[in-house]
Structure formats: structure tokens, C-alpha cells
Amino acid sequence: MASGTSKAKKRRDVLKKTVLHVVLITLAAAMVIPFLWMISTSLKRPREIYVWPPTLLPQEIFWSNYLKSWSAAPFGRFYLNSLFVALSVTGGQLITCTFAAYAFARLNFRGRDTIFLIFLATLMIPAQVAIIGLFQIINWIGWVDSYYALIVPGVASAFGTFLLRQFFLTLPTELEDAARIDGCGRLGIIRHVIVPLSVPALATLGIFTFMGVWNDFMWPLVVMNSQEHFTVQLGLAIFRDARSTEWNLLMAGTVTATLPILIVFFFAQRYFIRGIALTGLKG
Amino acid sequence: MGEAKTEKSRGNPRVRQDWSGYLFILPAAAIFSIFVALPVLFTFYISFHDWPLLAAPGQQPPYVGLDNYRRVLTDEEFRRSFINTVYYVVGTVPATLIIALMLALLLNTGLRGITWYRTAFFTPVVTAGVAVGLLWRWVFNTDYGLLNYGLKAIGLPTAAWLDSVHLAMPAIIIASVWKGVGWGMVIFLAGLQGIPEHLYEAARLDGASGWKQFRHITVPLLFPAIFFVLIMSIIGSFQVFDLVYVMTGGGPLHATDVIIFYLYQFAFQRFQLGYAAAVSYVLFAVIFLVTLAQMRVFGRRVQYEM
Numbered sequence: 374m375a376s377g378t379s380k381a382k383k384r385r386d387v388l389k390k391t392v393l394h395v396v397l398i399t400l401a402a403a404m405v406i407p408f409l410w411m412i413s414t415s416l417k418r419p420r421e422i423y424v425w426p427p428t429l430l431p432q433e434i435f436w437s438n439y440l441k442s443w444s445a446a447p448f449g450r451f452y453l454n455s456l457f458v459a460l461s462v463t464g465g466q467l468i469t470c471t472f473a474a475y476a477f478a479r480l481n482f483r484g485r486d487t488i489f490l491i492f493l494a495t496l497m498i499p500a501q502v503a504i505i506g507l508f509q510i511i512n513w514i515g516w517v518d519s520y521y522a523l524i525v526p527g528v529a530s531a532f533g534t535f536l537l538r539q540f541f542l543t544l545p546t547e548l549e550d551a552a553r554i555d556g557c558g559r560l561g562i563i564r565h566v567i568v569p570l571s572v573p574a575l576a577t578l579g580i581f582t583f584m585g586v587w588n589d590f591m592w593p594l595v596v597m598n599s600q601e602h603f604t605v606q607l608g609l610a611i612f613r614d615a616r617s618t619e620w621n622l623l624m625a626g627t628v629t630a631t632l633p634i635l636i637v638f639f640f641a642q643r644y645f646i647r648g649i650a651l652t653g654l655k656g
Numbered sequence: 657m658g659e660a661k662t663e664k665s666r667g668n669p670r671v672r673q674d675w676s677g678y679l680f681i682l683p684a685a686a687i688f689s690i691f692v693a694l695p696v697l698f699t700f701y702i703s704f705h706d707w708p709l710l711a712a713p714g715q716q717p718p719y720v721g722l723d724n725y726r727r728v729l730t731d732e733e734f735r736r737s738f739i740n741t742v743y744y745v746v747g748t749v750p751a752t753l754i755i756a757l758m759l760a761l762l763l764n765t766g767l768r769g770i771t772w773y774r775t776a777f778f779t780p781v782v783t784a785g786v787a788v789g790l791l792w793r794w795v796f797n798t799d800y801g802l803l804n805y806g807l808k809a810i811g812l813p814t815a816a817w818l819d820s821v822h823l824a825m826p827a828i829i830i831a832s833v834w835k836g837v838g839w840g841m842v843i844f845l846a847g848l849q850g851i852p853e854h855l856y857e858a859a860r861l862d863g864a865s866g867w868k869q870f871r872h873i874t875v876p877l878l879f880p881a882i883f884f885v886l887i888m889s890i891i892g893s894f895q896v897f898d899l900v901y902v903m904t905g906g907g908p909l910h911a912t913d914v915i916i917f918y919l920y921q922f923a924f925q926r927f928q929l930g931y932a933a934a935v936s937y938v939l940f941a942v943i944f945l946v947t948l949a950q951m952r953v954f955g956r957r958v959q960y961e962m
Binding site: 390393394396397400401403404405406407408410411414422423424425426427468469470472473475476477480481482483485488492495497498499500501502503504505506507508509510512525526528529530531534559584587588590591594595606609610613620623624627630631634635638639642645646649650 | 672673674675676677678680681683684685686687688690691692693694695696697698699700701702707710759762763765767769771772773774775776777778779780782783784785786787790791792794795797799800802805808809834838839842843845846891894895897898901902916919920923924929932933936937939940943947
């Protein structure tokens with residue numbers, strides 16, 4: 374190839390890349406600007422919110438919005454509630470799913486594949502279809518307005534079982550055989566062989582479960598009554614009704630409610646991306 | 657999965673039965689039966705009764721046969737919420753799909769800084785629906801919102817977005833697409849990265865243009881991913897609730913009243929569980945039929961591996 378044409382090609386490449394970057398930056402800005410607007414509003418003096426044209430950045434940083442939103446609604450309490458519920462569900466789900474997935478992947482018992490197919494089939498059922506029956510059952514057990522209602526139904530997951538089973542099937546069986554020869558029982562194998570080898574899959578499932586519970590809204594809305602039991606999302610929605618025009622406080626509350634998930638996301642991004650790419654799980 | 661065959665003894669009745677298997681699946685299966693499978697069936701049972709919110713155990717609410725279903729199918733308000741939901745689905749799903757595909761193609765060109773872009777597009781996905789709803793409610797604010805400010809700044813007319821019967825639903829759709837594109841993008845990116853580069857090389861040698869490569873290599877090989885995103889976003893969109901609850905509360909004048917919101921109001925504000933149960937089964941049937949239709953139309957082109 375003559376050097377002239379390759380130079381022209383190079384120039385065209387640079388131009389193409391520049392155009393692509395411009396398009397991508399524009400689109401990325403459309404995603405990021407609402408977040409920046411949220412943060413900016415949360416730091417404005419109340420008066421500054423109602424000026425036209427709006428100021429893009431706060432004229433002075435007004436941290437007390439955060440203190441005020443936290444005292445206007447017990448966000449600290451909501452936080453602890455959400456944290457407790459989300460960690461309990463995540464821990465419980467990792468345990469039940471690991472055992473079930475191990476059985477489906479490795480143990481040979483009658484009806485195993487049929488039971489597994491039933492598990493899978495329920496993945497197709499939209500969650501809201503069951504919400505009325507679930508509410509009635511929870512009511513009969515006496516769990517309305519109790520943390521049990523938020524935790525126990527989430528502790529098992531067909532999806533998690535499926536995800537872990539698929540992962541376990543890719544693990545080589547030699548290590549398990551070796552452990553068995555060394556006198557390891559089933560539980561020992563799970564604990565010392567399967568779990569250490571499956572950290573990426575367990576982390577993916579754990580993060581998604583935590584995020585799903587933290588962000589869940591409809592079920593807590595239906596089943597919780599007293600404010601001291603509210604989760605962050607429920608508290609935020611109720612806070613909206615109470616302070617519907619105090620946007621600086623509302624945005625401070627929204628930042629507060631969103632921050633933990635965003636922090637987890639920024640640090641564990643590869644697990645999120647891999648989890649979604651592998652399974653198509655909807656966040 | 658290719659490696660799935662490492663376990664040769666799978667399902668072979670002559671291999672020693674391992675009864676501990678039942679013990680291992682017991683916790684998951686028990687919770688699952690009581691809190692997932694049973695509620696699904698129980699909702700169906702409730703839908704044939706005139707069921708009050710707090711029916712005591714042992715109390716037998718009156719059986720009403722198909723009355724609840726008859727009422728669903730003739731109710732004006734249900735029809736309106738159904739039409740609104742279809743409007744939302746039609747507005748959200750194609751836009752999400754096309755933008756997500758476009759983003760994935762742009763990010764798959766080997767540019768620098770892909771991780772940064774990906775993070776930007778993906779952050780709304782992990783943000784809660786309630787937070788996204790509140791955030792956009794503020795952006796769409798008629799008097800002080802960022803959007804109207806931007807429109808005015810470039811000389812376009814402003815609008816009363818969430819207070820307008822005609823614009824409230826488009827506003828929710830915009831928020832929803834904003835929240836959803838990153839999810840589709842990541843799935844498409846994974847699909848694109850699975851397409852072997854040598855196919856494109858061969859096509860280029862044969863003189864195929866960029867568009868022809870896209871049309872005859874990218875689209876067919878990405879089809880399982882497209883199909884998956886299509887089905888999942890339709891199922892998800894039919895169940896939209898959080899955004900509507902926070903952004904408009906179904907208003908103005910019921911312009912954004914969607915099925916799940918309607919169901920929620922009947923069950924937990926008007927306390928008619930039987931009727932709401934019938935609504936949920938009608939929704940279930942609609943989702944099921946739409947999914948089935950898609951499988952019929954596109955399914956033959958997709959082969960799933962398990």
C-alpha cells in the first residue's frame with residue numbers, strides 16, 4: 374500500500390473515532406446529567422431552588438439539607454431496616470441456593486430433573502401475579518408489618534439455584550473426588566471445595582440479590598404499615614408525599630437512598646456486568 | 657453449556673441413589689413452595705371469590721364463579737389501564753432495544769474509555785425505581801425543572817410534562833428508557849463479543865459493505881440476545897409500577913393508570929382481593945400469550961443451550 378493512501382486512511386480513522394466519541398459523550402451526558410442535577414439540587418439553599426433560570430451549580434454548598442432530610446424522616450432507621458433485610462435475604466439465599474444447586478448439579482436422586490424443571494418453569498411467572506395470594510398467606514401466618522414478611526419469602530430463589538447449578542456443572546469433579554478420598558463428607562466438599570471455587574458466581578448472585586432487595590418497592594409497600602419498619606425506598610416514597618415541594622430535601626433523600634448501591638456498583642462493577650451478561654438478569 | 661456433560665451419571669437410574677439430595681434441596685424447595693408456588697395457585701383460587709382484605713383462616717368467602725373475570729373484561733377503568741399499559745410497552749420496548757443495540761455497537765468498536773462509557777450507561781440500571789422516579793419528577797417539573805430550562809435555552813416551547821394528560825405517559829416512557837438501556841446494552845455487548853472476528857474478515861474479503869456485514873452477520877448471530885432482551889423487556893414493562901407510583905400516581909386524570917397500579921388500588925386501597933386476583937390472572941394471561949406469540953414468530957430462529 375502506498376504511504377499516501379495509508380496516511381489518508383489514518384486520518385479517516387482519527388475522524389471516525391472523534392465522531393464516535395462525540396456521539397458517545399453526548400449520550401453519556403444524557404445519562405449522567407440527571408444525576409448531577411440531583412446532587413446539585415440536594416446541596417442548594419431552599420430559596421435557590423425556585424429561581425429562574427435555575428442555577429446549574431449551587432451558589433453555596435448547603436450541607437444542612439442532608440441533616441434536615443434525615444431529621445424530617447427517620448432515614449437512619451430506614452437504612453438499618455433495609456440493610457438488615459437485604460443482608461438477611463442475601464445470606465439466606467446464598468445458603469439455600471448453594472445446597473440446592475449442589476444437589477441438582479452433583480447428586481443423583483429420583484425426580485431430580487423433574488424438580489429442577491419445575492423450579493425453572495416458575496421463573497416465567499411474573500412476580501406480581503402471586504402478590505395477592507402471598508399477601509393473604511403472610512397475613513394468616515401473622516407476618517404483616519414484620520421483617521419476616523420481607524425476608525423469608527426471598528430466602529429461596531429459583532433463579533439463584535439455576536445460576537449456581539450452571540456454574541457448579543462447569544467445575545471439574547477431580548477435586549471433589551480427591552476430597553472424598555481424604556474423608557470429606559458432602560458438607561465438607563461444599564465448604565472446602567465448591568464454595569472456594571465458586572466465589573465469582575456467589576459474589577454475582579449475592580450482589581444482585583442485595584440490589585434487588587434494596588431497590589424493591591411494591592412488596593414493602595403492600596406489607597409494611599408502621600413507619601419504624603419501612604425500608605429506604607418505602608421511606609423515600611412516603612417522604613415524597615410529605616414534602617412534595619421541598620426538592621432540596623427530596624433530592625438529598627434520593628441521594629442518600631441511592632448511594633450505597635452506587636458505591637457497591639462502582640467497586641464490584643465487573644460482577645454486575647458479568648452477571649447480567651451471563652444470565653440476562655434484570656436489575 | 658458445553659461442560660455440562662462432565663457429570664455422566666446424570667439421571668441414570670442404575671447409578672446409586674443419593675437420598676441426601678432431598679435434604680439438600682429441602683430448604684429451598686420448602687420456602688419456594690410456600691412463598692412462590694402456593695401464592696400463584698392461591699391467587700387463582702381467590703379470583704373466584706368475593707374476598708375481603710383480611711379474611712381469617714377458616715373463613716369461607718363467598719364463591720362467585722367467573723363474576724370477577726366478567727367484571728374485569730367489561731370494566732371501563734380496567735380497559736383504560738390496559739390501553740395505558742400497552743401504550744407504555746409500545747413506547748418503552750422498541751426504543752430501549754434500538755438505543756441499547758446502538759450503544760453496544762458503538763462500544764464494540766474498540767474505542768478507548770469503554771469502561772467509562774459503560775459505567776455511565778449502566779448506573780441508572782442499578783438505581784432504584786423509586787429514586788429514578790423522583791429524580792425525573794424533578795427534571796420534568798413544569799416551573800423549575802431542568803428539561804424545561806434546557807428547552808427554553810435552545811428556543812423550544814416548554815411543557816407541563818407530568819401535569820399534562822398527553823405528555824405524562826411519554827415522560828414516564830423517557831424515564832423508563834433512560835433506566836433500561838444500559839441493561840440491554842450489556843447483554844448485546846456480551847453477544848457481540850461472542851461473534852468470531854474471522855466471519856467479518858471473510859465478509860470483507862468478499863467485498864461485503866459495513867451494512868451488509870451488519871445485516872448478514874451481526875444481526876443473525878446476535879438474534880438470541882435481541883430475542884431475549886425483547887421478551888424480558890416486554891414482560892417487565894407490562895408490570896411497570898414504581899415509576900408510575902412515584903412520578904404521577906396514575907394521573908393526571910388516570911392518563912398513566914397502568915394495570916399493576918390498578919391492581920394495587922383494588923387490592924390494597926379498595927380491599928377487593930378477589931377482583932384484584934382476577935386482574936392479575938388476566939395480566940398473566942396477556943403476558944403469557946404475548947410471550948408465546950413471540951416464541952412462535954421468532955423462536956425457531958433461536959436455539960437455546962442449557
